Amino acid sequence: METKIGVNVRPIREVEDENLGSVSLKEIQTFFRKGGDKKKSAMSHFTPVLLYPYLDEKKARLNYPVIIGGNSERPVPLSRMIDELIEKIGAEGDEGEKLRRALLRLEVEMKSWTDPNKIYTLADLWQIGSEKLASKIDEKKKEATLGYLKTAKQTLGLEGRVLTCSDKSIGALFGYLWSSSWDSSNKEIDKEVTELIAKLDDILRVDDAKSGKAKRPEYLKASMGAAEIDYNALSNVLSSVKSTNFLPVERRRRMEKNLRTLRNYWGKFKNATVDKIKAHDCVSALKIWRDQLPDLLQFITAARTAYLEINSKYVKFDKIIEANLDENDLALSLPILVDMTVDKLDAENRYALLEIANKGLPIKVLIRTNKTGSKLAQRAMMQGNLYVMQTTASHTEHLISGFEKGLAYQGPALFHVYIDDSPRISTYLHTASALESRAVPAFDFNPTGASWAERFDLSSTPQPESEWSTESVVVQVTGGGGNEETEREFCFTLADFLALNSDFVDYFMPVPKSSWNNAMAPIDDYLKMDDVKGKIPYISLVDHNGILWRAVVSEKLISTIYSSMNGWRSLQELAGINNSHVQKVIHAEKERLEEEKQLEIAAIQQAHQDELDKTVAEMTETIVSRIAAGLLTEGTSAPLISLAPSSSPKHVAPSEDSVKEVEVSGTDHDVADEEDEEEESFDDPYIDTPMCATCNECITRNSAMFAYDDNKQAYIKDLSAGTYADLVVAAEKCPVRVIHPGKPKDSNEPGLDELIKRAEPFN
Numbered sequence: 114m115e116t117k118i119g120v121n122v123r124p125i126r127e128v129e130d131e132n133l134g135s136v137s138l139k140e141i142q143t144f145f146r147k148g149g150d151k152k153k154s155a156m157s158h159f160t161p162v163l164l165y166p167y168l169d170e171k172k173a174r175l176n177y178p179v180i181i182g183g184n185s186e187r188p189v190p191l192s193r194m195i196d197e198l199i200e201k202i203g204a205e206g207d208e209g210e211k212l213r214r215a216l217l218r219l220e221v222e223m224k225s226w227t228d229p230n231k232i233y234t235l236a237d238l239w240q241i242g243s244e245k246l247a248s249k250i251d252e253k254k255k256e257a258t259l260g261y262l263k264t265a266k267q268t269l270g271l272e273g274r275v276l277t278c279s280d281k282s283i284g285a286l287f288g289y290l291w292s293s294s295w296d297s298s299n300k301e302i303d304k305e306v307t308e309l310i311a312k313l314d315d316i317l318r319v320d321d322a323k324s325g326k327a328k329r330p331e332y333l334k335a336s337m338g339a340a341e342i343d344y345n346a347l348s349n350v351l352s353s354v355k356s357t358n359f360l361p362v363e364r365r366r367r368m369e370k371n372l373r374t375l376r377n378y379w380g381k382f383k384n385a386t387v388d389k390i391k392a393h394d395c396v397s398a399l400k401i402w403r404d405q406l407p408d409l410l411q412f413i414t415a416a417r418t419a420y421l422e423i424n425s426k427y428v429k430f431d432k433i434i435e436a437n438l439d440e441n442d443l444a445l446s447l448p449i450l451v452d453m454t455v456d457k458l459d460a461e462n463r464y465a466l467l468e469i470a471n472k473g474l475p476i477k478v479l480i481r482t483n484k485t486g487s488k489l490a491q492r493a494m495m496q497g498n499l500y501v502m503q504t505t506a507s508h509t510e511h512l513i514s515g516f517e518k519g520l521a522y523q524g525p526a527l528f529h530v531y532i533d534d535s536p537r538i539s540t541y542l543h544t545a546s547a548l549e550s551r552a553v554p555a556f557d558f559n560p561t562g563a564s565w566a567e568r569f570d571l572s573s574t575p576q577p578e579s580e581w582s583t584e585s586v587v588v589q590v591t592g593g594g595g596n597e598e599t600e601r602e603f604c605f606t607l608a609d610f611l612a613l614n615s616d617f618v619d620y621f622m623p624v625p626k627s628s629w630n631n632a633m634a635p636i637d638d639y640l641k642m643d644d645v646k647g648k649i650p651y652i653s654l655v656d657h658n659g660i661l662w663r664a665v666v667s668e669k670l671i672s673t674i675y676s677s678m679n680g681w682r683s684l685q686e687l688a689g690i691n692n693s694h695v696q697k698v699i700h701a702e703k704e705r706l707e708e709e710k711q712l713e714i715a716a717i718q719q720a721h722q723d724e725l726d727k728t729v730a731e732m733t734e735t736i737v738s739r740i741a742a743g744l745l746t747e748g749t750s751a752p753l754i755s756l757a758p759s760s761s762p763k764h765v766a767p768s769e770d771s772v773k774e775v776e777v778s779g780t781d782h783d784v785a786d787e788e789d790e791e792e793e794s795f796d797d798p799y800i801d802t803p804m805c806a807t808c809n810e811c812i813t814r815n816s817a818m819f820a821y822d823d824n825k826q827a828y829i830k831d832l833s834a835g836t837y838a839d840l841v842v843a844a845e846k847c848p849v850r851v852i853h854p855g856k857p858k859d860s861n862e863p864g865l866d867e868l869i870k871r872a873e874p875f876n
């Protein structure tokens with residue numbers, strides 16, 4: 114909300130005080146289910162927490178009072194006028210500060226002494242405020258303060274009237290803006306009509322000049338004016354010359370008639386004032402429209418004919434009737450005002466309003482209402498050709514801009530404005546609460562927009578994208594022997610607004626802090642819960658002493674709040690906020706993208722797998738080739754033997770003798786011996802030499818036992834040059850695990866049991 118000046122707002126305190134009484138859980142639960150008794154309600158002592166800081170309204174710089182007809186072109190709140198005045202005077206330093214303070218104090222006084230049922234002139238209210246202020250200042254400072262006010266008064270000029278937040282003011286503001294709007298369109302029409310009149314006049318004058326009448330001495334004298342000329346002689350000479358090319362008689366008559374019509378109609382309407390075109394309901398407005406319609410049709414016919422005559426394009430056209438008036442025709446008419454209260458909107462007036470909308474008549478209807486939850490403005494929007502504004506009297510900025518736009522629109526307009534007072538708080542704060550709580554959302558529908566998004570605008574409602582309007586408030590928590598200030602967020606819900614209304618007080622039960630319990634949930638949270646079993650909704654209130662309370666909201670009110678929320682959500686959807694169609698499309702699009710992503714991931718994984726398989730296949734081929742190459746180097750024709758952990762050629766150095774041994778092998782009688790050898794060979798140590806990574810590890814450990822072959826790959830050169838422990842450790846260190854220690858040869862080597870165990874994973 115707006116800022117405050119010179120206000121020491123009492124802090125809101127959260128304190129457990131037994132003097133505030135207590136309420137049992139059972140009482141709370143019973144109240145929640147059944148509600149209470151209006152007569153016993155204590156709600157009149159409480160204010161919704163977000164409203165509390167604004168209660169001292171005269172010290173808060175709010176939207177009212179509003180100055181109209183002052184120095185500013187548009188209506189302006191008093192507080193802004195004072196700010197602009199301070200800036201305009203431009204005093205600096207100490208003097209500037211003193212002047213600023215004097216004017217702010219004057220602002221407070223002017224607000225304090227404003228009677229809401231009166232409309233003051235700015236000069237009068239300034240005078241009242243100055244006198245009241247002077248009476249409060251001590252004598253020493255009085256002269257200086259009054260000096261500042263005098264300077265400010267001279268700078269400002271004090272033109273204009275002061276409007277407070279009242280029924281009367283809404284009508285006055287509407288009328289004032291109508292006058293401003295009519296003044297500017299009046300100038301445009303006047304220019305156009307004057308031009309048409311002048312041109313028609315010119316054509317007729319030229320025609321006159323050709324006539325015998327124009328050749329008479331008195332006419333010649335009047336038009337030429339020179340005294341020394343003999344006008345009788347001149348008349349005789351001119352009359353002897355025969356004129357040709359006169360306007361056809363019918364055309365001349367038509368032009369004369371049009372000229373008369375243009376002058377008459379425009380003369381009648383151009384100086385119109387609000388009083389002449391203001392109706393008290395829609396039925397009367399239609400009557401005014403019908404009464405002026407014949408004149409208007411004649412005027413439009415005359416203007417259209419004149420235009421064609423001037424441009425030598427005249428052709429006879431169909432008679433203009435109400436049904437075929439277009440936007441340009443209506444722009445020439447005088448917009449009629451209706452200022453009425455909602456209780457006058459009976460069946461007859463509803464029908465008249467419908468007719469105004471259907472025919473697109475230039476009638477601007479202001480309906481002041483004290484009822485919340487009305488769908489009148491929303492239904493009117495659906496007509497499509499009606500400018501619609503719904504707002505509250507507190508929202509002056511929206512009120513002014515909506516009036517201006519609706520009055521500038523060529524067709525009909527409906528302004529649905531909520532204003533109601535409350536016995537507890539001012540009219541301004543009450544209507545502002547209706548707006549903040551979404552009881553009366555503020556919106557515009559402008560038929561001139563190209564798309565729905567351009568036509569419908571919800572941005573005048575505070576925080577339109579949210580469920581509720583939310584603000585932070587500082588709370589001083591007292592307890593445990595100390596005070597702590599915390600900033601907390603509170604929502605202003607429909608329940609907060611209804612808590613101000615005497616018709617609903619029996620739905621709220623204030624509960625002091627000592628009786629708060631875990632079942633209680635802030636109403637905004639409660640309304641979002643899927644399962645509310647065992648939960649009790651509450652709103653936060655402040656009592657006269659600034660102490661924070663909770664008020665349990667009866668279950669009976671919950672459906673009303675849900676229904677209002679649904680209405681608000683529908684408006685949000687219309688404004689494209691959380692639109693369910695859009696949400697659906699977004700959800701479907703998200704799913705589609707997710708599906709696409711999963712397919713992409715699967716494709717990438719498959720590609721990786723293929724690449725891996727290919728690499729493994731290539732590596733296997735390389736290894737096999739190496740093994741084969743290694744064996745071929747040894748001169749054997751049985752390379753696959755090298756894959757089995759069997760014969761000595763795998764773990765001893767390739768030598769000429771060994772090659773010979775292999776050459777003689779392969780005969781039948783040796784098969785049994787060979788199998789024996791293979792069984793034996795599981796106990797012998799060996800290295801898968803072709804797979805050695807040439808890391809030096811085993812060589813470094815025992816270069817007598819291990820050595821590299823010609824391919825620089827390790828083999829067991831001399832088993833007897835080391836111990837079983839050397840083999841086991843080398844096997845453990847080998848990064849490619851190609852050393853197989855086998856069984857120990859020396860059964861006396863120390864620690865064999867453990868070494869055999871360690872060797873197991875490598876054999």
Ligand code: SF4
Pocket residue numbers: 800805806807808809810811812826827843846847848849850851852
């Ligand atoms: S430790 Fe393994 S990889 Fe390294 S040289 Fe010895 S056998 Fe080859």
